[in-house]
Amino acid sequence: MAEHAVKRRRLSPPGDSVAVPGFAKWNIEQDYENRPRKNKKEKAEKLLVKTAEGWKENERHAVADKAAEAEDDADSFLASDDEKDSGVSDLEPRPEPKKPRLPPKEEIRQAKEELARIAGHISENPEENVAQLGQLAQIAESENVTVKKLALGTQLAVYKDIIPGYRIRPLGKDDMTAKVSRDVRNLRAFEQGLLGGYKEYVKRLGKLAQDKEMGSVAVACASTLLTSVPHFNCRNDLIALVVRKLSTRQFSADAQKCVEALEQLFREDESGHASLEAVLQLTKMIKGKNYQIHESVLNTFLHLRLLSEFAHKASTNRIDKEEDEDAQQDRKKLGKKQREFRTKRERKVLRERKEVEKEFKEADAVVSYEERDKNQAETLKLVFVAYFRILKARVQHLMGAVLEGLAKYSHLINQDFFGDILEALKDLINEAEASLEIDEEDGESAVDLATQRNATRESLLCIITAFALLQGQQDVAKSANSLHLDLNFFITHLYRTLLPLALNQDIELSAKTAHLQDPNGLPLPVGKDSKVNVATTTVLLLRSLQSVLLPPTATKQVPPVRVAAFTKQLLTSTLHLPQKSATAVLGLLGQVSKTHAKKVAALWSSEERKGDGVFDALGKEVESSNPFAATCWEGELLRCHFDPRVREGVRGVERNVLEGR
Structure with a gap:
């Protein structure tokens, strides 16, 4: 049997007239070995030439080097003319195939290990490893949703751990050119790296909050940052993200997280800056959405610290402060004889002691009372503006929250604003009575039972609010005749509603009992945090009667x-x-x-x-x-x-x- 000839691979195309390629007769390896190589030392030994612009390489030497490189390229077998004839061009390098993607479980496992390693390095030495924050951001760009969530959570934990207790100021041009010590330079590099990574992280959270898969995780991270580090940069961006989630009437689980975050922020804010920014954005959002929001958004105002700390009267446009607020004014009125005598040395020691105390306060970042009162006064004015706008607009689903808020802030309402509120409450009661009247021609009620129950509850809430306002304004109650405040209107209305309420079959039901479930199927926040506006009708009736029959005076x-x-x-x-x-x-x-x-x-x-x-x-x-x-x-x-x-x-x-x- 004849032996078959060994087949050889054809390197040239089939239509080529040349039978044998030209490079087959060459000894390519030997030619490459004998080819002259560049001498790097010669180039390094060439001297530089001093010019007007500084020390530069000699142009003649540069031209000679370029010519030598061109000759070497011409001599190379890869750039020779025979290459085209020999068929080497047919052997073009193929693109490298993409690495096969790992299975999801393996990818998650490796991501966990990598995230733990990077987070450990950053936490151990933040100043040296602050650049690794970029690696965490890269992992967060993964296509795997689970890896994304893990990366966002890791970034949250790392930032909470390494963020300092002060606000970082961005560096200006003068700061960049100023001469500083090595320690200051290292600290500035750490602060700017941390601030840059944190801004990108917050911006990333804002984009992911609109995503269906990553929205809940992004909102949870933003809420945690807002309550954990409210003093740090990008606070406005975090508040805007939280407020954006509350701009609909549908109350979801993410909205509940945002409400809890705002309530905690209001309770723990000492200076009032964060509360003022949050209330400002909330009031703008409420007005922009034409008051089509959930009532829990308004109930967040009840957690502001000004309820227990602010002591002045306010309205929608001004704040009334006490005249004898500072003890220094009384001290100035005293004569020289009544002042305590101090020698020159004692006065000097007292002056130095005050300066030291002032420095200690600045070092401890103690919030001044004047600054806090100013912020709380602006916050209170914004709250009253929002409440009164809703009263004028007659937004039915927000009326309970507004009336409860006015009752809570009754001791802070100015006399001028107080009279307007009472007139608005009277109008609400008249509208509620008109909605309950029976049309004699048709013989049917003008509204259904649900609306009738809401109108009755609204009237009771108005009565409770009116008497709560009077109880909080003792000076107004004494001068009620001068202000022409007719509370007999509320008393008479309550007396006329006693018998109809006794026949109401839903008197022991709250405002949320008939619809405890949200349209999304999620439970509404009714329970331990229940407010007056969700109490049963019996509770509202008892509170009204107690205000009329058992006043605190x-x-x-x-x-x-x-x-x-x-x-x-x-x-x-x-x-x-x-x-x-x-x-x-x-x-x-x-x-x-x-x-x-x-x-x-x-x-x-x-x-x-x-x-x-x-x-x-x-x-x-x-x-x-x-x-x-x-x-x-x-x-x-x-x-x-x-x-x-x-x-x-x-x-x-x-x-x-x-x-x-």
């Missing part, structure tokens, strides 16, 4: 006719209330009978009646209802109630009346 201010009329109406309403509400109302009547025993004693004795005529339970005015013409016969029926707590409550009311006669 002297009891003589409550007329006997008012106490008797409300007592009679409440006992009648108790017959129709559920057991829990009936027990609560009887508990309130027990306090009223104990405080105003002599004023209501005649209602339990038919022989001691002071009024003539007939009691009008449906009267529009409290004083014209003639309550002393009636007797409290409802107690005999309540003695037979099935709930023992109701029976005990009735006995307690009658016992207080007998003891107080």
